Amino acid sequence: MLKDKKFYSWMVVGMLVVVSLLNYLDRQMLATMRPFIMVDIKELESITNFGRLMAIFLWIYAIMSPISGMIADRLNRKWLIVISLFVWSAVTLMMGYVHDISHLYILRALMGVSEAFYIPAALSLTADYHQGKTRSIAIGMLTSGIYLGQAIGGFGATVAAHTSWQFTFHSFGMIGIIYSFVLIALLHEKKTYVVQTEQRRSIKKNLLMTFKGLAVLFSNIAFWVMLYYFAALNLPGWTTKNWLPTMVSDTLNMDMEFAGPLSTTTLALSSFVGVFLGGFISDKWVQKNMKGRVYTSATGLSLIVPALLMMVYGNNIVFIVAGAILFGLGFGMYDTNNMPILCQFIPSRYRATGYGLMNFVGIAAGAIITNELGKAFEANYKDLVFLIMILSVCLSIFLQLKVLNPKTMDMTDELMAESKNK
DSSP states (O other), X not given: OGGGSTTHHHHHHHHHHHHHHHHHHHHHHHHHHHHHHTTTOGGGGSHHHHHHHHHHHHHHHHHHHHHHHHHHHHSOHHHHHHHHHHHHHHHHHXXXXXXXXXXXHHHHHHHHHHHHTHXXXXXXXXXXXXXXXXXXXXXXXXXXXXXXXXXXXXXXXHHHHHSOHHHHHHHHHHHHXXXXXXXXXXXXXXXXXXXXXXXXXXXXXXXXXXHHHHHHHHTOHHHHHHHHHHHHHHHHHHHHHHHHHHHHHHHHTOOHHHHHHHHHHHHHHHHHHHHHHHHHHHHHHTTTOTTHHHHHHHHHHHHHHHHHHHHHHOOSHHHHHHHHHHHHHHHHHHHTTHHHHHHTTSOGGGHHHHHHHHHHHHHHHHHHHHHHHHHXXXXXXXXXXXXXXXXXXXXXXXXXXXXXXXXXXXXXHHHHHHHXXX
C-alpha cells in the first residue's frame, strides 16, 4: 500500500502544498483584479465597497474556523480537505460569471465557508504524520504553498490584463476541481486510535468530547497567549495581503498590473524563504532547548516592526520592497512555528480545534483591519492604525518569551494529566 511507504509522510506534505497554493491563490486574486472587475461592476470603484467585499470573506472564514477545527478533530480529515477544495474551486469558477456586486458578496461568503475547513484539517494531519524532529520543516513546506499561492495570485491582474478577469477565475477554478479528484485517489487519513474510535461515538458523546476539548484549551494559559499573538500578527498580516498592492500603486503611481505582482510576489517569496528558514532553525533549536520553537517565532516577530515602518513611511521602491522582504521573512519564521508550538502544549486530539480557534481570532482581526484601512485611507488616519499594529506586535514578543515555557516537544493526554497532578 502506498500509504505504508516510508516516503508517504512527505508525499502527503507535497500534495497539501498544492492545495495550500490553490487555497490562497483563489482568495487573493481579487486583491489585484479590482481595476479590471470594476469596469463591469461599477460599485467596486468605491474603495470602501472593495474593503467591505474583502472583509466579508474574512468574517465568514473567521466564524467557521472554530467549527471546522472541531469537526476536523472528530471526522476524517482527508474528506474535509477534498470537499473543501472542490467547493471553493467551484466558487472561483462561478465568480467569472457574476455581473453585480451582490453576487460577488454571496460567492465570497461561500468561499469563506469552504476554505475555513482546509487549514485546521491539513495542519493537524501533517502534524500527525510528522512528529518530533521533522514537524516544523514539514509544516513549513505546507505553509510554503500558501505563499506560493499568494505570489501567483498577484499575477491575477497580469492574466486579466492579457485575457479577461472572467477567464482568470474560470481557469484557476477548473484547476482546483480537477485536483480534488487526484486527492481522492492519493490522500489518506492517518488512522490514529483517536480518529477510529471517536468516529463511532454518538452525537451526544461527540458533543461532550468537543466541550471537553474546549475546556482543555481554555484552561491553558499558553493557549490564551497564542490566541492573542495570532490575532495581533494577523493585523499586519492581512494588511499586507489585502492592501499592499493598493499602497504600492498609490505611493509609486504604478499601474496595478505591475504593482500587484511586485507587492504580492515580494511578500510571498520572502515568506517562502522565511518558513523554510524558520522550520530548519526551529527543528534544530528545539533539540537543544525546549523553547527553541518559541525563540525562533519571536525572532521572526522582531523583524516585523522595522518592516512595517519601512513599508508605511518609505516613499520609494527600494524602501517599500526592502520592508516587504523583511516582513515576509519574519512572518514566515513566525507562521511555520504556530502549529509546532501548539503541539508542545495541546494533545493531538484537540489540535485542529485549537488551530481553528486561533484562525478565528486571527481572521477576525484581519477582517476588522481590512475594513478599517479602507476607511483610514479615505479619512487619512492610516498612520494611527499602523502604530497600533506595531505596538501589538511588540506586546506579542514579550508575552511569547515570558509565558510560553514548554516541557515537551509533543504534548500527550498522559503528560498533560501528569502535569496537572503535580
